Structure formats: structure tokens, C-alpha cells
Amino acid sequence: MKEYLELKKKINETYYELMLNDKIHFNLEELDSDKFKKFDSNISAGGSNKPINTIVWYFNLLKVKNKFNPDAIRLPIVLDSPANAELDRDSKHTLLKYIFEESDKDSQLIVSTIGFSTSDFKEERFDNIIELSNSKYELLNTEDYELYKELCKDLVLINE
Numbered sequence: 001m002k003e004y005l006e007l008k009k010k011i012n013e014t015y016y017e018l019m020l021n022d023k024i025h026f027n028l029e030e031l032d033s034d035k036f037k038k039f040d041s042n043i044s045a046g047g048s049n050k051p052i053n054t055i056v057w058y059f060n061l062l063k064v065k066n067k068f069n070p071d072a073i074r075l076p077i078v079l080d081s082p083a084n085a086e087l088d089r090d091s092k093h094t095l096l097k098y099i100f101e102e103s104d105k106d107s108q109l110i111v112s113t114i115g116f117s118t119s120d121f122k123e124e125r126f127d128n129i130i131e132l133s134n135s136k137y138e139l140l141n142t143e144d145y146e147l148y149k150e151l152c153k154d155l156v157l158i159n160e
Contacts, residue, residue, distance in 0.1 A: 011068055015039040018060040026052050026094070039064060048087060052095055055082055059102050066104060076108035083113055093120060100124045 019036040022028070028049055035043045036057075043057055065072060082099060083092035096113065100121060103109045118126060135141075140148070 007068070011064055012038050014067060015060060015064050018063055019043075019056065022056040022060065022098075026056065026098075028053060028056070048091070051082055051087060052091070055079070055095060055099060059099075062104060063102075074104060074107040076110060077103055078110045080112050081114070082111065097121065 016033075016037055019031075020033060023031050023033065026049070030047065030049060031043065031053060035041055039061065043053070062077070066074070079099065083095045087095065096111075096116075099109070099111065116129075118124075118129065
């Protein structure tokens with residue numbers, strides 16, 4: 001029990017340090033430092049910094065997991081519009097830079113975002129970038145739709 005409690009203390013200290021560093025880095029004044037003294041405590045933030053708070057929290061949990069359980073499976077990280085419309089251009093760039101720098105390099109990172117340009121992140125190496133250039137509100141262009149519509153119908157029938 002003593003070993004378990006000592007390990008839990010180290011985990012909480014590591015988590016607190018990571019969260020405090022990111023709170024200062026992003027100037028997240030609305031985050032109460034007392035709320036992340038334990039990794040299993042709930043933190044919440046609203047307003048325009050909510051996407052940043054969420055990413056910081058999630059990435060720091062992953063860092064703690066990877067440090068204290070290095071043999072655990074590392075699943076792909078999928079982020080759908082992490083820099084949503086509430087962020088200004090500078091905050092969006094800062095958040096994406098954080099994501100690219102702090103993501104686990106042993107995991108696949110999949111990020112969807114609007115207005116992304118590799119020229120804004122020259123120091124990063126991207127293995128694969130897929131740019132969607134469909135007309136607004138169209139999920140597939142006409143050619144792709146015709147090519148895959150039968151497959152879609154078959155998939156819908158499987159789920160019935």
C-alpha cells in the first residue's frame with residue numbers, strides 16, 4: 001500500500017507540474033491551480049480558452065500515462081477542429097503548435113482544421129496532409145459520390 005500511495009503521489013505531482021506549466025504558458029487565468037492538484041479531479045473552463053484548456057488537460061493526462069505506464073498501448077490521437085472558431089488567429093496558431101510539439105511521437109496524430117497551412121509550421125514534418133476542397137456543405141464531390149454510393153448503400157443495409 002505504501003508503494004501504491006508513493007506512486008500516486010508522484011503521478012499527482014507530475015500532473016500538477018505539467019498543468020501549471022501549461023497554465024502559465026497559455027495564460028489560462030480561469031484555471032484554478034487547486035483543481036488540478038490531483039489528476040482525477042474535475043477541471044472546467046469556459047469561454048474562448050475552452051479548446052486550449054481541453055487540449056492541455058488531455059495531452060497532460062497522456063504524458064502522465066506514458067511516463068508512468070510506458071508499456072501501455074498508444075492509440076492514435078484524433079482531434080476534430082481543436083482550434084475552433086472561438087480562437088483568434090494567434091491563439092489558433094499557438095494551440096496547433098502546442099499540439100504538434102507536445103503530441104506523443106510514438107502515436108499517430110490526426111487533426112482536422114480549417115485554414116491550415118504547412119508554411120505556418122516550417123519546423124514540423126507532416127507525413128500526410130489531406131486537403132478537402134469540396135464545395136461548402138458537400139461531404140463528397142460528385143465523382144466520389146458516384147464511385148462509392150453503392151458501397152454506402154450496402155453499409156446502411158448491414159446496420160438494419
